[in-house]
Amino acid sequence: MICNCIVQEGQIPPETEAALKTGIDEFTQRAFGETAEINWVAIPKNSGFTASKPSTSSIISMRAPQPVEQSRRETLLHELCNIWTTETNCTLDEVVGVISDPENN
Amino acid sequence: MPLYMCNAVKGAIDDAAKPKIAEDITRIHCDVTGAPPEFVHAFFVEDSPAQPLDGKSAFLFGNIRAGRTDEQKAQIVSEMRQSIHQHTGIPLDEIKAATTDTPASWVLEGGEIMPEPGEEAEWMAKHKAHKSAGTAA
Numbered sequence: 001m002i003c004n005c006i007v008q009e010g011q012i013p014p015e016t017e018a019a020l021k022t023g024i025d026e027f028t029q030r031a032f033g034e035t036a037e038i039n040w041v042a043i044p045k046n047s048g049f050t051a052s053k054p055s056t057s058s059i060i061s062m063r064a065p066q067p068v069e070q071s072r073r074e075t076l077l078h079e080l081c082n083i084w085t086t087e088t089n090c091t092l093d094e095v096v097g098v099i100s101d102p103e104n105n
Numbered sequence: 106m107p108l109y110m111c112n113a114v115k116g117a118i119d120d121a122a123k124p125k126i127a128e129d130i131t132r133i134h135c136d137v138t139g140a141p142p143e144f145v146h147a148f149f150v151e152d153s154p155a156q157p158l159d160g161k162s163a164f165l166f167g168n169i170r171a172g173r174t175d176e177q178k179a180q181i182v183s184e185m186r187q188s189i190h191q192h193t194g195i196p197l198d199e200i201k202a203a204t205t206d207t208p209a210s211w212v213l214e215g216g217e218i219m220p221e222p223g224e225e226a227e228w229m230a231k232h233k234a235h236k237s238a239g240t241a242a
Contacts, residue, residue, distance in 0.1 A: 006108075006148065039155065046120045047149040049127035051142040059108055059146070070210055077213035092216035093236075096106060096146070100211050 001034040006059040009042040016087055023083040024060070031076050032065055058084060061098035073099050106170055106212045106219055107134055109147045111189070112156040113163040122192040123149050129188035134169075137177050137184075141225055144214070162199040163189055171206035172222035178204050 003024055012020070021038050028036040048055035060080060068076070081097045084090065109130050111118065118126070127147035134145050150156070158164050165185055169178075182202040190197045209219040217235070220228035 041150070041153075041155070043148045043150065047123055049124065049131070049147045051145060052124070052128045052131045052147075055146060055148070057146055073211065074213070074218055077218070078216070081213055081216065095214075096108070097213040098106075098207065098211055100207065 003036045003062040004039045006041045008048045019087050056094050059096045063100040067101045109167045111149045111165045112153045115151045117162045125192045133184045161201045162195045165202040167204040170209045
């Protein structure tokens, strides 16, 4: 399944990026039984803004293969964002997680 | 969330214009929807295949919480296109903009499920209380 990770350039060292990709792949296999195909997008320096200020935010989004019941979605979102904060030492305010239902649901 | 991604032809939006456009995107979104500025992300990329330009010079794509009216979305698109035009000189007909809706309940931000439109103030108060207490729901 496709997982889009949007990060700010220079914020995440290569070894952390590798650990995040591994963590996300393990997460999608555990949660959805599918390998993660990760699209990693680094926003160039001076090109990311949150609340009009230079951004330190990361956005991680994926579309579930089956509809997800909301309480499970919340559990999974917390798990996903915790992978990010644990590996990067960023705060929860710097992470946005999105788990969408399949299209046409 | 919202996340506004602006893809443009290389060099069409310089680094001086980006903070001005980002400020406008934030102001416009907040004015039209009542959302707090802390929610608004504005990111710029160049020649991104993930967001095809279809022959245009710039394409602003906003992923916003579901629940806004068609009129609100039309105003957002119109005013943000105008901002890009004003700060870059790109002709208006070379600037594409669109939004898509994502249910708030699908998004975790700041460690909490995002509020439905209109419930932002309560969410912010709760979020600040959680932060002060060192927890997130």
